[in-house]
Amino acid sequence: KKPSTQLNQTHYAVSMTSMKIEEVKSTERLERIASHSHIHGLGLNADGSAKEIGSGLVGQCNAREACGIIVDMIKSKKMAGKAILFAGIPGTGKTALALAISQELGKNVPFCPIVGSEVYSTEIKKTEVLMENFRRSIGLRIREIKEVYEGEIFELKPIESTAALSANGANSNTTASISQITIGLKTNKNRKIIKVDPSIWEQIQKQKIKKGDVVYIEANAGNIRRVGRCDVYSTEYDLESEHYVPIPKGNVHKKKEVIQNVTLHDLDVANAKPQGGNELTSFLGNMLKSKKTEITEKLRKEINRVVNRYIDQGIAELVPGVLFIDEVHMLDIECFSFLNRALESSLAPIVIFATNRGNCVIRGTHNIRSPHGIPRDLLDRLIVIRTIPYKINEIRAILEIRSKIEKINVNEDALNKLAKHGDGTSLRHAVNLLTPCSILAKADYREEINCHDVQESIDLFLDAHESALKLKRKGAKFLK
Numbered sequence: 001k002k003p004s005t006q007l008n009q010t011h012y013a014v015s016m017t018s019m020k021i022e023e024v025k026s027t028e029r030l031e032r033i034a035s036h037s038h039i040h041g042l043g044l045n046a047d048g049s050a051k052e053i054g055s056g057l058v059g060q061c062n063a064r065e066a067c068g069i070i071v072d073m074i075k076s077k078k079m080a081g082k083a084i085l086f087a088g089i090p091g092t093g094k095t096a097l098a099l100a101i102s103q104e105l106g107k108n109v110p111f112c113p114i115v116g117s118e119v120y121s122t123e124i125k126k127t128e129v130l131m132e133n134f135r136r137s138i139g140l141r142i143r144e145i146k147e148v149y150e151g152e153i154f155e156l157k158p159i160e161s162t163a164a165l166s167a168n169g170a171n172s173n174t175t176a177s178i179s180q181i182t183i184g185l186k187t188n189k190n191r192k193i194i195k196v197d198p199s200i201w202e203q204i205q206k207q208k209i210k211k212g213d214v215v216y217i218e219a220n221a222g223n224i225r226r227v228g229r230c231d232v233y234s235t236e237y238d239l240e241s242e243h244y245v246p247i248p249k250g251n252v253h254k255k256k257e258v259i260q261n262v263t264l265h266d267l268d269v270a271n272a273k274p275q276g277g278n279e280l281t282s283f284l285g286n287m288l289k290s291k292k293t294e295i296t297e298k299l300r301k302e303i304n305r306v307v308n309r310y311i312d313q314g315i316a317e318l319v320p321g322v323l324f325i326d327e328v329h330m331l332d333i334e335c336f337s338f339l340n341r342a343l344e345s346s347l348a349p350i351v352i353f354a355t356n357r358g359n360c361v362i363r364g365t366h367n368i369r370s371p372h373g374i375p376r377d378l379l380d381r382l383i384v385i386r387t388i389p390y391k392i393n394e395i396r397a398i399l400e401i402r403s404k405i406e407k408i409n410v411n412e413d414a415l416n417k418l419a420k421h422g423d424g425t426s427l428r429h430a431v432n433l434l435t436p437c438s439i440l441a442k443a444d445y446r447e448e449i450n451c452h453d454v455q456e457s458i459d460l461f462l463d464a465h466e467s468a469l470k471l472k473r474k475g476a477k478f479l480k
Contacts, residue, residue: 038405042100044068056401057100059394060093066385067097071104074350077320083343083351085328085379087372088387091427094354097387098324101352110263110321110349112137116330127338128294134342135265135300137349139319140307142260147219149194151252152230153211155184158201185215185252192252200224214245261319264347267303268295304347321349328353329373332364336375343381353382392423395430402431408438409448417454425463433457 036056042064043054050061050068057064063086073079086094102111112133119129161179178198185192200222207226209215214227228245272295310316325331331339342348353374360373370376390398396419403410410418414437422430437453444453462470471478 036096036099038401039096039100039103041103042068042071042097053397053401055100055103057093057096058397058401059390060097060387063093063097063385063387064100067101068104070350070383071101074101074105074109074320074322079320079350083339083353083382085372085374085382085384086352086354086387087384088356089389090356092387092389094356094387095326097385098322098326098352098354102322102324105322108139108141108261109319110137110139111324112321112349113324113326116325116327119331119335124294126332126335130335130338130342131300132265132268132295133323134349135268136263137321137323138264138347139321140262140264140267140310141317141319142262142310143315143317144258144260145255146221146258147253148256148258149185149192149217149219149253150215150227150248150256151185151187151191152214152247153183153209154186154191155182155193156204156209156211157182158198183215183217187248187250187252189250190252196224197222214248263321264303264307267307268300271303272296272299307347318347322352323349324352324354326354327356329355329357329360330363333362333368333375334364336362336378340378340381390427392419395419395422395427398427399430399434403434406434406438408434410434410437411448411450414449414451414454417451421454421458425465429461429463433461436461 038056041055041057043051043057044064045051048065048068050064052058052061070079070084086097088094098113102109102113105111114133119126121129158178158181160177178201180198181196181201181204183194183196185194194217196217200217203224207224209224209226212230212233214230216225216227217223228243231244231246234244307316307318311318339351343351355372355374357373359369359371362368362370362373362375368375371379374382396415399410399415399418399422403415418430418433418437421433433454434449436457437449440453440456441447441449
């Protein structure tokens with residue numbers, strides 16, 4: 001018997017489906033190149049030692065090995081409620097290490113990255129923003145035994161009611177005119193014809209379900225989901241590429257264990273504003289809402305109580321994820337005080353901080369200075385991982401990786417020159433010069449970047465240090 005609870009799964013499902021923008025799928029084929037597109041993991045050997053170059057990361061061997069131990073602790077669930085601090089000068093790969101940890105953990109472990117300045121909002125409190133992100137970083141894996149119908153469609157026929165036909169004419173195809181839908185399903189063992197509620201017709205039309213598709217119907221919830229096209233049709237050629245799946249095994253009607261991955265924040269939102277009725281009405285209601293509402297502590301406690309009951313009964317499993325707060329020195333003393341308490345909570349994720357500050361004043365205080373701009377009591381709770389500046393050969397290796405990712409051809413001499421320039425300025429500046437160099441090469445009808453292109457880019461674009469020196473020399477001419 002399932003426990004009675006406020007965690008209304010129907011509310012959760014409706015809240016998740018109330019904003020479906022089908023056009024977004026068209027962006028999946030675009031190749032977007034971000035700053036850390038080349039990172040696929042920590043690049044460790046089987047014994048936990050770091051490779052010099054591995055999974056897109058270069059150097060920082062001690063920091064990567066430390067991160068490997070943290071990943072093992074997270075996977076064995078011995079890291080919940082603890083916090084890590086990446087401390088190092090700008091451009092030493094702190095964000096890259098955090099993203100590498102998320103890649104190692106896999107897609108089923110929640111990873112929520114934010115920047116310290118994101119907590120300042122005119123709509124909700126700073127502590128509420130932090131709590132929301134804490135809850136986003138805690139996953140819940142719910143196992144449920146559901147009665148389902150699964151198979152390949154060999155018959156799909158909507159039956160229109162006589163009253164609707166006489167009123168609207170024989171050509172009416174609205175949902176209201178359909179009295180029931182007949183769906184024929186078959187597996188490798190048997191076949192079955194079932195009659196379903198007409199409300200499913202809208203889902204069938206949206207997913208463009210047709211004969212030959214493999215579908216999955218939940219008997220209790222009345223939801224239908226297209227799994228893919230049956231692989232017996234794989235020899236057909238269509239304009240759109242299809243996802244082909246084998247015909248299901250066993251009986252059409254069966255009991256199946258369904259695993260649903262949600263976060264505590266998803267459950268908070270679904271139960272704070274349960275939506276029902278027309279999809280358009282709920283969407284317009286969200287659009288016209290003037291302010292973002294805070295989720296009450298009372299509701300969170302109730303959800304925590306039910307989640308704990310689910311865990312005790314073996315229905316659900318808690319998955320502590322990772323909350324990554326970059327530029328943590330941007331938080332103020334109130335936020336740090338809240339973090340001290342939140343880390344001691346029984347439902348707390350793994351928190352990773354990153355900062356490039358040394359001794360500085362804690363934000364929100366007048367003159368209290370502390371290492372990295374973090375209060376001493378919170379700093380005492382953290383495991384600190386230090387990142388060191390890259391050497392010239394490591395800068396060269398990173399530039400080589402980035403040029404391959406961005407599909408830019410650079411000759412050896414130009415790569416050496418750019419690495420030397422990066423050693424004198426910064427790694428970020430050297431990486432940023434790759435694209436201007438490529439454009440200059442193409443302007444001379446060349447596909448490969450040479451030393452002349454690198455030198456021209458260096459002359460055209462100043463780095464931060466050179467710009468500061470020029471400002472120091474000619475600062476009097478600038479407005480104050």
